Structure formats: C-alpha cells, structure tokens
Amino acid sequence: MPQLPEKKITLQDVMLEARIITKEQYDEINAIGGAVEQILINKKFATKEEIELTKESIELGIPCISLADLQKDEVATSKMTSSFAFKNRIVPVSLEDDILTIAMSDPLDIMLIDEIRLVTECEVRPLLADKDDIEDAIRRYYGKSATDIISGGEMRGPAGVTISEGIETIRDYGLDAMAHDPTVMEAVNQLIIDAVRQNATDIHLEPFAKEVKIRYRIDGVLEEQPQPPRHLQWALTSRVKIMADMDIAQKRLPQDGKISRTIESLGNREIDIRVSTIPTQWGESVVLRILDKKAISYGLEHLGMMDDNLKQFQKLIEKPHGIILVTGPTGSGKTTTLYACLKEKNIPDVKIITIEEPVEYDLPGINQIDVNVDLGLTFAVGLRYILRQDPDIVMVGEIRDYEAAEMAIHTALTGHLVFSTLHTNDAASAITRLIDMGVEPFLVASTVEGIAAQRLVRRVCQYCSELYHPDQETLLDLGLKQEEIENLPDDLMIRRHVGCKECRNTGYFGRTGIFEIIPMNENIREMCIKGITSNQIKREAIRTTGMKTLREDGWRKVKAGLTTVEEVMRLTTESDYEFETIEN
Numbered sequence: 001m002p003q004l005p006e007k008k009i010t011l012q013d014v015m016l017e018a019r020i021i022t023k024e025q026y027d028e029i030n031a032i033g034g035a036v037e038q039i040l041i042n043k044k045f046a047t048k049e050e051i052e053l054t055k056e057s058i059e060l061g062i063p064c065i066s067l068a069d070l071q072k073d074e075v076a077t078s079k080m081t082s083s084f085a086f087k088n089r090i091v092p093v094s095l096e097d098d099i100l101t102i103a104m105s106d107p108l109d110i111m112l113i114d115e116i117r118l119v120t121e122c123e124v125r126p127l128l129a130d131k132d133d134i135e136d137a138i139r140r141y142y143g144k145s146a147t148d149i150i151s152g153g154e155m156r157g158p159a160g161v162t163i164s165e166g167i168e169t170i171r172d173y174g175l176d177a178m179a180h181d182p183t184v185m186e187a188v189n190q191l192i193i194d195a196v197r198q199n200a201t202d203i204h205l206e207p208f209a210k211e212v213k214i215r216y217r218i219d220g221v222l223e224e225q226p227q228p229p230r231h232l233q234w235a236l237t238s239r240v241k242i243m244a245d246m247d248i249a250q251k252r253l254p255q256d257g258k259i260s261r262t263i264e265s266l267g268n269r270e271i272d273i274r275v276s277t278i279p280t281q282w283g284e285s286v287v288l289r290i291l292d293k294k295a296i297s298y299g300l301e302h303l304g305m306m307d308d309n310l311k312q313f314q315k316l317i318e319k320p321h322g323i324i325l326v327t328g329p330t331g332s333g334k335t336t337t338l339y340a341c342l343k344e345k346n347i348p349d350v351k352i353i354t355i356e357e358p359v360e361y362d363l364p365g366i367n368q369i370d371v372n373v374d375l376g377l378t379f380a381v382g383l384r385y386i387l388r389q390d391p392d393i394v395m396v397g398e399i400r401d402y403e404a405a406e407m408a409i410h411t412a413l414t415g416h417l418v419f420s421t422l423h424t425n426d427a428a429s430a431i432t433r434l435i436d437m438g439v440e441p442f443l444v445a446s447t448v449e450g451i452a453a454q455r456l457v458r459r460v461c462q463y464c465s466e467l468y469h470p471d472q473e474t475l476l477d478l479g480l481k482q483e484e485i486e487n488l489p490d491d492l493m494i495r496r497h498v499g500c501k502e503c504r505n506t507g508y509f510g511r512t513g514i515f516e517i518i519p520m521n522e523n524i525r526e527m528c529i530k531g532i533t534s535n536q537i538k539r540e541a542i543r544t545t546g547m548k549t550l551r552e553d554g555w556r557k558v559k560a561g562l563t564t565v566e567e568v569m570r571l572t573t574e575s576d577y578e579f580e581t582i583e584n
Contacts, residue, residue, distance in 0.1 A: 011036045014054050020066045021045050044463050047502065049130060057128050062107045064128040067091060067137040068501055076100060079120040082142035088112055091129065091137045098122050103129035103137070132197065179238035179248065187228070188239045192288070193263055194225075196271055198504070201290055201331070205240070207233045207283035218504075219458045219511050220331060237277070237284050244275035254278045256358075259288075274358065291360050300340045303333070304512035306556055309548070312517050313452060317341050317419075322449035323412045325399075327424040333456045333513055334421040335360055338395055341419055342366060345393055353389055355382040356397035371397070383407035387414065396420040402438040409439060412447040425573070426550065427453040427518045428538040431528055445528035451518045455550060455571045457563045458508035464500035465507065467493040470565065478565055479551050495561050512562055514553045514572070519545055 012029045015021045021029075025045045032039055040046040046054075050066065057064035076092035079100055085091065090112070091103040100122040104112070107126035116124050129137075179185075191214070195203050200216035212233045214225040228236065238248045244257025259273040274289040305313060316324055324341070326334045339361065342352055346365050354363070357371035357379070367389070369382050379396055380403035386394055398421050399405045412418045422430045430451045434444045469492060475485050497507020518524065518541045527537050541547040548556070554568030 009058055011040075011051070011054055011058070014057055014064065015040075015046060015050070018054065018057070018064045018066055019069070020050050020054065020064075047463070049132075053128065053130050060107070060128065062126065062128050065093065065103055067093075067103055067129055067133040070137065072141045077141050079122060080116070082138075084119060085138055085142060088115075089131065089134050089138070090116065091134050091141065093127065095122065099125050101125045101127060103127050103134055105129060105131045105134060135197070179235055179242050181235065184232070184235045184239050188236060188243070192261065192271070192273065192290075195288075195290060196263060196269065196292070199510070203288040203290070205233075205236060205286040205288075207237075207280065207285065209282055212236075217331075219506075219508055220456055221458070221506075223504075223506075233283055237286055240275060240286055240288065241277065244273075246275065246277070251284055252279050258358075272361070274360070293361060298336060298340050298343075300344055303337055303340055303515075304557075304562075305515055306548075306553065308546075309515050309517050309553070312519055312545075313450075313515075314344075316450035316452075316517075316519055317344060317417075319417060319449045321412055321415045321417050323408060323418045323420065323447050324449055325420055325422055325430050325451045327422045327427060327430045327451060327453045328455060329423060329425070331456070332454050333511075334454065335397075337452070337454065337513075338419050338421065339363065342393070342395060345417075350392045351390065352393045352395070353386050353391040354395040354397070355379055355386065356395070367391075379404040380407045383411055387411060387416075391416060393417045393419070398422070399434075399437075405434055405437050405439050409443050409447045413443075424453070426534070426538065427451040427516050427547075428534040428541065431524075431537055432534045435528070435531065441529045441531055445520075445525040448528075449520055451520075453516045453550060454513050455554075456511040457514055457554060457557065457567045457571055458506075459510040459512055459562055460495045460497050460564050460567075461500060461503035461507055461509045463502045464498040465495040465561075465564075466498055468496055470494055474565055478555060478569060480555070492559070494558050495564060497564055497566075507564075508567070512557065514550050514557060514568070516547055516550050516553060518547055521545065 012021065012026050016023065016026045021040075025043070028043070029036060029039050029045070037051055040051060041048070053064050070093065073092065073094045076095040079092055079095060089105060093101040093103050095101070100116070100120055102113075102116060102124055104126050105128075106112075107128050113124050113126060191203060195216050198216060198218055200218045201220075202217035204213070204215040204217070204222065206213045206215070207230075210230060211227055212230055213227060215222045216225060217223075240259075241248045241255070241257065243259045246255045246257040255275075255277045257275040259275060261271045261273065263269045263271060270293045272291040272293065274291060276287045276289070277284045279285075300310060300314065326337050328334050342354070342363060346352060346363070351367075352365075353367045353369065355369040355371060359368045359370045362368070369377075369386070371377055371379060371382065379398070379400065383394070383396065383404070384407060394411055394416055396404065396408055396418060399408055408418050408420055422433055424430050424433050428451075430453075431444055431448065434448070435441050472485055475488075476482075497503075499505035499507045503509040518537075521544055523540055523544050524537060527540060538547075538549070542549070549572075551568060551572040554563065554572055557563050558565055558568060
C-alpha cells in the first residue's frame with residue numbers, strides 16, 4: 001500500500017506510490033526534467049485534480065491513492081456494510097494484520113476514524129483520496145448507485161411487511177407512506193446527486209410494461225442508467241412529486257413543479273430542478289430539468305464564439321433599440337446566451353425586465369416575470385404591461401405567435417432593446433418565421449437588428465482523443481468544396497474521440513457553442529420587404545457580412561481541436577444556399 005517515501009519527496013514519487021502514474025511514466029518524467037506539473041499536464045499523465053490531490057498529500061504528510069483501477073479487496077470490504085461506507089463516503093482498501101486501510105477525502109477526521117475503529121474492530125490507516133474517486137469506488141464495490149440503493153433496500157409497510165410483491169401492493173399501503181420510506185428518500189436524493197456529479201442537464205424516469213428506465217442527458221445525449229425494480233416506480237414518482245410540491249394523488253393530468261437543493265457533498269452547490277410529469281400508458285413519465293446556478297455566471301466570452309463572431313455579437317447588443325434574436329432547437333443553449341447578454345448589459349443606470357416561461361434562474365438586479373397562462377398572463381399581455389414600467393431592455397423568453405411578435409416589435413419601435421428567441425434551424429429562417437406569423441415584412445426589416453443561430457456540440461475529451469489526418473471523403477461529407485480541401489495544409493491534423501474514465505468512455509467531455517450571426521444591413525432589409533426566401537437571405541449575409549454558417553463555424557472548432565467532424569455533422573445540415581439564386 002502507498003507509503004510516503006523517506007527520501008526527499010517529489011511530486012512524481014508520491015504519484016507513483018499512489019498509482020496515479022505508472023513506472024514508465026515516472027521514468028519519462030525524470031528523463032525529461034523541468035517543471036513536473038507541466039509535463040504531467042502536457043503528456044496527459046495526470047489531471048489537475050490528481051495533481052492537487054498529490055500536493056495536498058505532501059502537505060498533510062498522509063499518503064494518497066488513486067482508486068480508479070484498484071481491485072476490490074473482499075476481506076477488507078466485508079469489514080463494513082455498504083450503508084456505512086456510503087453514508088461516510090469511505091472505501092476499504094486492504095486489511096493486513098488487523099490494520100484496515102481506508103481511503104477518505106478527509107483523513108484528519110478523527111471522530112470518523114474512531115467510529116470506523118469501533119465498527120470494524122480494526123486499527124485504521126487512512127489514505128487521502130479524491131471525493132469523486134471514492135464515490136465511484138463505492139459503486140464498484142457495493143453497487144451503491146441510486147438504483148442500487150433501491151434494489152438493495154427493503155421497503156416496509158405499516159405492518160412491517162416487506163414491500164416487494166408488485167405495484168398493487170404499494171398502492172395498497174399508500175403512496176405517501178412509500179414516498180417517505182427512508183430507502184426511497186435516499187435513492188431519489190442520490191439520483192439527483194449522481195446526475196449533478198456527471199453534469200447531466202436532465203433526469204428521465206420512464207415507466208414501461210416490464211421495466212422502469214432511468215436516463216441522464218449528459219452533454220446533450222441521453223445515457224441509460226441501471227434500472228430500479230419495476231414495482232417501485234410509483235414510490236419513486238411519488239417521492240419526486242412530494243419534493244416538487246405536486247399532488248401525488250393526481251396521476252391523470254400533467255403537472256409541473258420545482259425543487260431547490262443545496263448539495264453539501266458537491267461543495268454546497270446550489271441546484272434548482274424543474275419537474276414535469278405526464279401520464280403515459282404504464283404510469284407517469286417524470287423529467288427533472290437540472291438548472292445549475294453556476295451557469296448564470298457565464299459571460300459572452302464563455303459561450304464559445306470565435307473572435308470575429310464575438311466582436312460582431314457584442315456590437316449588436318450595444319444597439320440602443322431594436323430586436324436581437326437567438327434561434328435554435330430546444331436544448332441548444334439559447335437561454336444561456338440571452339442571460340449572458342443581460343449580464344453584459346446589467347449596470348445600475350439600465351432597467352431590465354424579463355418575461356419567461358418559466359423563470360429558470362434568479363438574476364440579481366433584474367426584474368423577472370413568470371408567464372402564467374392559467375391566469376391570463378401570456379408573453380403578449382406581460383409585454384403590454386412591462387412598457388408601463390419604463391424599462392430600457394426587455395427580454396422575452398420566446399416569441400411563439402403573432403400576438404407576442406407584434407408586442408415585441410411594438411416594444412422595439414418605442415425605443416427599447418428587445419432580446420428574444422425563436423425555434424428555427426438557422427439565423428436567416430428567423431426572418432421568414434416572423435413574416436409567416438403574420439408580421440408585416442417592413443416591420444421585421446425596421447426592427448430586427450441581428451440574429452444568432454446556435455448549437456451545442458460536445459467537446460472532444462482532451463485526455464484520450466487521437467490526432468489523425470482527415471481523408472478527402474470526410475471533408476467532402478462535412479461540406480467543404482474541392483478547392484477548399486486542396487488549400488488545406490498537407491500536415492493538417494484533427495481530433496477524433498476515443499473514450500476513457502475521464503469522459504465515461506464516450507470520448508467527449510463538456511460542450512461548446514457553434515454560431516452563425518447575421519447583422520442586419522440595407523441589402524438584407526430590402527430582401528425582407530420583398531419576401532425573398534431564407535436561403536437567399538443566408539447567401540446575401542455570407543456575401544455582405546462575412547457570416548460563417550453553423551457548419552463552417554463547427555469546422556473552425558474542429559481545426560482548433562475542440563470537437564470532432566462527427567459531432568458537427570450530427571448537429572448541423574449541409575447548407576444549400578449555394579444552389580439558390582437571388583432574384584433582382
């Protein structure tokens with residue numbers, strides 16, 4: 001087991017003992033010489049978190065350990081129950097001569113060490129380990145994911161009878177009682193923690209005839225999780241509905257609710273969760289939308305815009321009045337972009353009012369209105385009253401119909417700057433969408449100042465991705481012309497995804513935006529009035545403003561090593577503007 005070396009302690013020595021690096025990597029570091037931390041990062045031998053863990057180990061004088069590839073020691077694991085390990089976030093590593101080696105995130109916690117000694121009747125030797133590593137190891141050793149808590153725990157009815165016979169049994173004992181069962185409460189809490197740890201944006205709890213599926217949406221893609229027993233579906237759903245202050249007895253109509261949580265184990269991370277339920281053939285389908293409050297700290301510079309797009313967009317939001325539109329499908333990051341705009345404009349001498357459905361994040365210093373259709377408070381009605389509040393800037397969560405579009409245009413015409421979103425596939429289509437809603441073309445031309453379309457592509461994992469030279473067929477599939485391919489450097493290398501523990505074997509970690517931005521000019525305004533097609537407007541924007549299409553901006557991020565060709569192609573379609581002709 002790891003021991004701090006008695007000789008002069010170096011970072012690489014401790015890392016070798018902790019199994020963070022291999023002997024071959026250790027020898028290579030010593031052969032290169034120089035700044036060890038930089039070598040570790042450049043060579044991808046260790047993550048920043050592993051380096052910080054090692055430095056903390058040296059500072060405390062306590063050995064550290066990497067649990068990622070450590071095999072389970074059956075004898076050591078048998079010394080404590082899964083619930084004890086899970087509750088205290090500790091991992092038994094080995095047992096030798098009645099000395100139990102334990103991996104802990106806080107090896108100086110004397111009270112916990114004493115408790116372990118009493119429970120196991122062994123002397124305890126603590127090792128420092130990463131919190132995430134510990135939780136992953138607990139799952140491997142004990143199966144203590146959220147679904148495994150459910151599977152392994154026994155639920156008991158009022159008479160002390162074990163609940164395991166089926167759905168009808170749970171109904172008989174009462175949904176409220178089952179929803180307050182400690183096993184179910186712990187399982188739902190862990191379900192949320194697991195999702196937040198993996199940076200999931202949504203949790204899907206879906207009932208089917210013979211199973212219940214739990215899926216997390218991570219980096220825009222759904223990933224299946226272990227399934228809980230089918231007969232516990234009603235208890236899980238009811239627990240979520242209680243947490244969201246919803247009616248657990250109402251199962252025939254859709255419901256919406258909200259949960260606010262502070263997750264202590266993740267550094268007191270503040271999370272809001274938007275809950276939606278709908279009745280399906282086999283029960284209620286539940287979706288929990290995770291709204292991480294740290295997302296609202298993003299500025300424009302963090303959205304992923306290339307320098308030319310960023311400068312162009314910053315010029316747009318400096319306009320004194322008019323409409324700035326952000327377009328894209330659901331989940332493309334439109335709200336985050338709008339919030340970044342508001343953060344940029346939120347200064348003491350500017351009054352900002354938003355109307356949203358629903359309000360996703362609390363923005364300090366900004367007046368936010370929540371749409372309530374049941375009470376008659378729609379986007380259009382809200383906008384009508386907002387103007388009486390003397391705002392400088394107004395954000396409309398989404399323009400959905402003619403009434404909302406008309407009020408947004410009226411707001412812009414009266415000297416206000418309006419930010420809003422539309423569901424269109426590209427920037428140029430926003431113009432034709434407004435006209436299709438019934439807005440007069442000359443009003444669109446005179447009020448819209450700029451449009452940004454966006455997608456969120458997954459970032460290729462920087463730890464496991466490989467460099468390769470793309471073949472001509474790949475580049476042609478991406479939409480590059482033959483002459484563009486011929487002008488590329490012969491030694492051009494781009495990245496492809498592989499998969500490792502850092503990225504959950506997906507090859508991707510995190511997301512960044514790709515954008516196309518149209519700043520309105522006289523030519524485009526004239527085309528609006530003439531009713532020319534979106535493809536022709538797109539071509540004119542490329543010719544007169546230098547607009548890069550979504551796929552072109554994606555290719556720039558591929559060349560920069562941020563994402564892959566496959567990811568850009570997955571989220572964009574090949575532009576067909578070159579086949580259009582502009583009618584004079």
